[in-house]
Amino acid sequence: xxxxxxxxxxxxxxxxxxxxxxxxxxxxxxxxxxxxxxxxxxxxxxxxxxxxxxxxxxxxxxxxxxxxxxxxxxxxxxxxxxxxxxxxxxxxxxxxxxxxxxxxxxxxxxxxxxxxxxxxxxxxxxxxxxxxxxxxxxxxxxxxxxxxxxxxxxxxxxxxxxxxxxxxxxxxxxxxxxxxxxxxxxxxxxxxxxxxxxxxxxxxxxxxxxxxxxxxxxxxxxxxxxxxxxxxxxxxxxxxxxxxxxxxxxxxxxxxxxxxxxxxxxxxxxxxxxxxxxxxxxxxxxxxxxxxxxxxxxxxxxxxxxxxxxxxxxxxxxxxxxxxxxxxxxxxxxxxxxxxxxxxxxxxxxxxxxxxxxxxxxxxxxxxxxxxxxxxxxxxxxxxxxxxxxxxxxxxxxxxxxxxxxxxxxxxxxxxxxxxxxxxxxxxxxxxxxxxxxxxxxxxxxxxxxxxxxxxxxxxxxxxxxxxxxxxxxxxxxxxxxxxxxxxxxxxxxxxxxxxxxxxxxxxxxxxxxxxxxxxxxxxxxxxxxxxxxxxxxxxxxxxxxxxxxxxxxxxxxxxxxxxxxxxxxxxxxxxxxxxxxxxxxxxxxxxxxxxxxxxxxxxxxx
Numbered sequence: 001x002x003x004x005x006x007x008x009x010x011x012x013x014x015x016x017x018x019x020x021x022x023x024x025x026x027x028x029x030x031x032x033x034x035x036x037x038x039x040x041x042x043x044x045x046x047x048x049x050x051x052x053x054x055x056x057x058x059x060x061x062x063x064x065x066x067x068x069x070x071x072x073x074x075x076x077x078x079x080x081x082x083x084x085x086x087x088x089x090x091x092x093x094x095x096x097x098x099x100x101x102x103x104x105x106x107x108x109x110x111x112x113x114x115x116x117x118x119x120x121x122x123x124x125x126x127x128x129x130x131x132x133x134x135x136x137x138x139x140x141x142x143x144x145x146x147x148x149x150x151x152x153x154x155x156x157x158x159x160x161x162x163x164x165x166x167x168x169x170x171x172x173x174x175x176x177x178x179x180x181x182x183x184x185x186x187x188x189x190x191x192x193x194x195x196x197x198x199x200x201x202x203x204x205x206x207x208x209x210x211x212x213x214x215x216x217x218x219x220x221x222x223x224x225x226x227x228x229x230x231x232x233x234x235x236x237x238x239x240x241x242x243x244x245x246x247x248x249x250x251x252x253x254x255x256x257x258x259x260x261x262x263x264x265x266x267x268x269x270x271x272x273x274x275x276x277x278x279x280x281x282x283x284x285x286x287x288x289x290x291x292x293x294x295x296x297x298x299x300x301x302x303x304x305x306x307x308x309x310x311x312x313x314x315x316x317x318x319x320x321x322x323x324x325x326x327x328x329x330x331x332x333x334x335x336x337x338x339x340x341x342x343x344x345x346x347x348x349x350x351x352x353x354x355x356x357x358x359x360x361x362x363x364x365x366x367x368x369x370x371x372x373x374x375x376x377x378x379x380x381x382x383x384x385x386x387x388x389x390x391x392x393x394x395x396x397x398x399x400x401x402x403x404x405x406x407x408x409x410x411x412x413x414x415x416x417x418x419x420x421x422x423x424x425x426x427x428x429x430x431x432x433x434x435x436x437x438x439x440x441x442x443x444x445x446x447x448x449x450x451x452x453x454x455x456x457x458x459x460x461x462x463x464x465x466x467x468x469x470x471x472x473x474x475x476x477x478x479x480x481x482x483x484x485x486x487x488x489x490x491x492x493x494x495x496x497x498x499x500x501x502x503x504x505x506x507x508x509x510x511x512x513x514x515x516x517x518x519x520x521x522x523x524x525x526x527x528x529x530x531x532x533x534x535x536x537x538x539x540x541x542x543x544x545x546x547x548x549x550x551x552x553x554x555x556x557x558x559x560x561x562x563x564x565x566x567x568x569x570x571x572x573x574x575x576x577x578x579x580x581x582x583x584x585x586x587x588x589x590x591x592x593x594x595x596x597x598x599x600x601x602x603x604x605x606x607x
Contacts, residue, residue, distance in 0.1 A: 109164050123194045130161075142172050150182040156189045163198035167209055170202045174215040181222035191229045199223070200237060204246035210257055213250045217263035220247070224270040234271050238278045243271065248285040251294065258301040261294040265307035272314035279318035280337060287315050288344040292351050295369045305369030313376050316341070345377040349387045352377070356393035364407065367397050371410035378414065384422035391418060391431040398440045405451055408444040412457040415441070419464040429465045433472040438465065439479040446484065455488040456498040459505050466508040473509055482509055482519050489527040496538045499531040503544040510548070513555050520558055525549070529565045542574060546586035553593035568594045 036044045109129075117125035142162065148155060159180060162173035177195055180186045190196070203216040220243065224234045237243035247267055254260035268287055272279035279287075291312040298304040319337040321330030352374040356367060371394065378384055394411045401407040415437055418428040432438070441458040448454050462481050466473045489502045506524060510516045519525070532545035549567055553559040571594060574587035 109161070113164070123192065125194075142169055145172050145176045148176050148179055150179050150186070152180065153183070153186050153189060156180055156186060156195070157193050160190060160193045160195045160198055163195075163202050167206050167212070170206060171209055171212040171215075174199065174202060174212050174219065178215040178219040178222070181219050184226040187223055187227040188229050191223060191227075191233055195219075196223050196233050196237060197241060200241040200243050200246060203250060204242060207246075207249050207253050210254055210260060213254060214257075214259040214263050217247065217250060217260065217267045221263060221267040221270045224267070225273075231275070234275045234278050238271060238275075238281045244278075244281045244285045244287075247271075247282075248287075248290060251290045255293060255297040258298040258304050261298050261304045262301070262307050265291060265294050265304065265311040268311035269307065269314045272311070272317065274317070276317045276320040279315050282315060283318050283337075283340065283344070288312065288348060291315075292348060292373065295366050295373075296355070299366035302365050305365050305372075309369055309372045309376070312373055316376065316379070342380060342383060345380050346383055346386060348373060348377050349383070349390070353387070353389050353393060356390070356397060358393065358396050364401060364404070367401075368407050368410060371397065371407065371414055375410060375413050375417065378417040381421045384417060384428075385424035388418060388424060388428055388431060390414060391428070391435060391437070395435050395437050395440065398437070398444070402443070403447045405448050405454070408448060409451065409454045409457065412441055412444065412454055412461065416457050416461050416464070419461055425464070429467075429469070429472065432461065433465050433469075433475055438462070438472075438476050438481065442476075442479040442481055442484045445488065446480070449487065449491060452492050452495055452498065455492065456495070456501060459485055459488060459498065459501045463501055463505040463508060466505065473511070477509055477515060482506065482515065482524070483522055485509075486519070486522055486524050486527050489531065490523065493530060493534065496535050496541065499535060500539050500541045500544065503528055503531060503541065503548055507544065507548045507551065510551065516552050516555060516558055520552065520561055525552060525558070525561055525565050529562075529567055529570070532570055533566070536570070536574065537579075542578065542583045543580065543586055546571065546574070546583065546590045550586065550590050550593055553590070559593060563594045 113125045113129045144155065144158070145162075148159070155176075159173055159176045163170050163177070165173070177190060177199060181190055181195075199216050199219045203213060203220070206212050220237065224230050224237065247264060250260060251264040254264075268282060268290065272282055272287070291308040294304055294308040319334050319341055321333045352370045355370050356374075374387070374390060374394075378387060394414050397407060398411045415432055419425055419432055420428075422428070438461070441461060445455055445458050462476055462485065466476050466481075485502050485505050489499060492498050506519060506528070510519045510524070528545050528548055531541055532549075535541040549562050549571075552562055567590065571587045571590040574583055575591050576584075578584045578587060
């Protein structure tokens with residue numbers, strides 16, 4: 001490698017020497033131009049190549065460019081590429097196109113190798129130096145890619161080297177890298193051969209090439225997940241290779257290309273998952289906005305929506321401090337980043353509300369994803385009170401797509417968040433009840449009886465909305481809330497959290513003798529006692545169940561039914577051995593209601 005670098009920095013290219021010096025190039029000016037290029041003097045190399053071209057072929061297009069004055073306005077970042085183009089073009093014009101193509105490919109590989117060497121990517125540089133003499137034509141370099149399969153791990157080193165050989169070759173090589181990376185066992189080898197560095201650079205350099213971007217972003221996603229070097233790759237990509245900036249540039253340039261957006265959002269998720277510092281970097285380059293834009297630009301693509309949702313969810317870890325940070329530093333970092341996230345979330349909620357409004361004319365896929373976005377943003381309880389404007393467009397979505405499981409579930413989840421755990425939850429409950437959402441949600445329970453998540457979410461909304469409000473209790477009863485809740489309890493008897501919410505909702509709804517009798521007739525008492533028997537030690541189920549059964553015992557007929565259903569022995573046991581004082585208290589009350597004497601004395605336990 002040291003010998004190779006010495007050759008790179010000499011004034012005469014080793015490729016020139018390999019071809020026999022000046023005679024190999026067949027022109028003194030071209031040989032000098034090559035030497036100048038290798039020495040890094042791109043401006044003079046460009047000028048000399050143009051002089052040679054105008055001498056050998058006065059009518060060439062390159063001469064026209066020179067005469068037009070464009071050669072003098074080269075940007076420093078592109079000077080070496082333009083000089084290389086002109087050196088190769090000059091050699092092609094003296095009658096040797098094959099040697100011109102070889103010159104271009106080999107010198108491109110050497111130039112990229114030298115650049116990676118200076119940046120400290122020694123493995124990448126060595127790979128390029130070793131492979132450059134093999135590059136004669138594009139066909140020679142890429143012929144084996146035609147039959148490449150994900151299992152061809154032996155070809156990794158050859159494929160990775162091709163990423164440095166210009167857009168045409170790099171696009172083919174990028175698809176090959178993605179193909180090889182489909183197998184997790186190939187990903188460490190790709191990484192060790194410099195694949196991560198070259199993929200990231202190709203994505204940054206060839207932003208306009210959609211196929212290369214799709215494959216490149218997909219390759220970055222795969223190289224950042226599923227193998228023992230994945231965590232290291234995530235950090236290297238973000239903090240050493242400019243991966244966040246390259247990713248953002250690609251997504252912005254190809255805003256309406258579903259394949260680029262899908263793979264780009266997948267890469268966002270891969271980088272951010274379990275990597276708070278990486279998530280913060282992505283946040284700084286506009287990661288949240290990129291997720292929103294992906295759905296706005298590709299509203300009909302399910303896969304884009306799913307990828308954008310997953311990426312947005314992964315970005316929420318940005319406020320987490322690393323394990324090495326001290327307590328004070330962690331608190332400061334969390335406060336700063338959480339404030340930034342809160343601003344992003346509030347802006348995101350406004351975007352969702354605008355896009356979901358009835359006049360926006362959104363597509364089903366976009367609406368589904370936007371509802372998911374809103375749910376992610378609303379996990380921050382501190383901003384829920386600012387999002388009550390979402391109630392109306394969410395209800396409109398429910399009305400417009402009855403029976404669609406994903407849309408209905410997403411709508412119910414957002415409404416559940418808007419009616420709990422925030423400063424204006426009472427106002428949220430009022431809006432949900434008065435706009436007719438309870439009827440739509442109970443219908444969703446009937447339409448999708450096997451969706452346990454939807455069933456529990458609706459029951460939780462019933463619990464939230466009917467708390468201490470007789471008007472809303474009546475609305476919920478008329479909507480069919482009682483039978484829907486009992487049906488869910490019977491269908492999912494082993495689901496503890498659903499049972500707990502359901503008992504709480506029935507306690508709210510059945511606070512009159514008539515409603516209690518209706519509940520008992522359709523199996524409400526049996527469902528509550530079944531939950532009590534199964535989950536006596538889980539959550540607040542025992543206490544809530546005892547409270548509900550005590551309420552039923554206000555009616556003599558229902559008291560008899562409760563007793564016959566097996567509540568008495570359970571109440572006796574809980575009144576003596578329950579670990580919670582609240583459970584003991586209500587179990588004792590239930591025992592009093594059910595005992596023939598009205599009271600069964602029971603000695604207090606020793607302190």
